[in-house]
Amino acid sequence: MKRFVFLDRDGTLVRDEGYTHRVEDYELLPGAVEGLQRLVAAGFSLAIVSNQSGIGRGYFDEAAYEAFRDHLERDLTDRGIPIERSYHCPHTPDAGCDCRKPEPGMVLQAARDFEIDLAASWVVGDRDHDVELAERAGCAGGILIEAKGGPGTALDLAMAADQILSKAP
Ligand SMILES: [Mg+2]
Numbered sequence: 001m002k003r004f005v006f007l008d009r010d011g012t013l014v015r016d017e018g019y020t021h022r023v024e025d026y027e028l029l030p031g032a033v034e035g036l037q038r039l040v041a042a043g044f045s046l047a048i049v050s051n052q053s054g055i056g057r058g059y060f061d062e063a064a065y066e067a068f069r070d071h072l073e074r075d076l077t078d079r080g081i082p083i084e085r086s087y088h089c090p091h092t093p094d095a096g097c098d099c100r101k102p103e104p105g106m107v108l109q110a111a112r113d114f115e116i117d118l119a120a121s122w123v124v125g126d127r128d129h130d131v132e133l134a135e136r137a138g139c140a141g142g143i144l145i146e147a148k149g150g151p152g153t154a155l156d157l158a159m160a161a162d163q164i165l166s167k168a169p
Pocket residue numbers: 008009010011012125126127
């Protein structure tokens with residue numbers, strides 16, 4: 001059984017200008033590489049869980065999503081940060097799917113794809129729905145990344161990683 005950290009993508013790993021999908025807009029956020037390297041060194045596996053309603057809204061297509069995903073995964077792998085798999089929800093909010101966060105569908109799919117100890121796994125993201133996802137999927141907890149900070153939140157992924165590592169055995 002592996003411990004996972006489920007990572008939101010936009011606004012958590014990469015700069016989010018809204019419906020981010022162009023490789024030329026790709027930019028890792030400060031603290032992301034450091035935080036992920038610490039999690040990997042501590043034995044966590046990583047997966048990305050991302051709402052991508054821009055696909056369902058027709059702003060960009062699956063091929064554009066995949067090109068951005070491949071670029072991100074390759075860049076992180078080159079830095080010693082393997083991503084086990086990226087999951088995304090392409091649906092609009094009114095589609096009623098079971099994968100759009102805070103629905104737990106993406107994490108539950110990952111638990112079918114890998115041997116995951118969900119109770120020892122975490123979610124990190126920049127929206128309340130990321131923290132709610134952690135609760136709904138039965139994870140150990142969710143860490144909210146907030147630029148302005150606040151109780152129980154982290155300023156960036158490096159701080160989020162430190163919070164997880166301070167709570168994980
Ligand atoms: Mg986000």
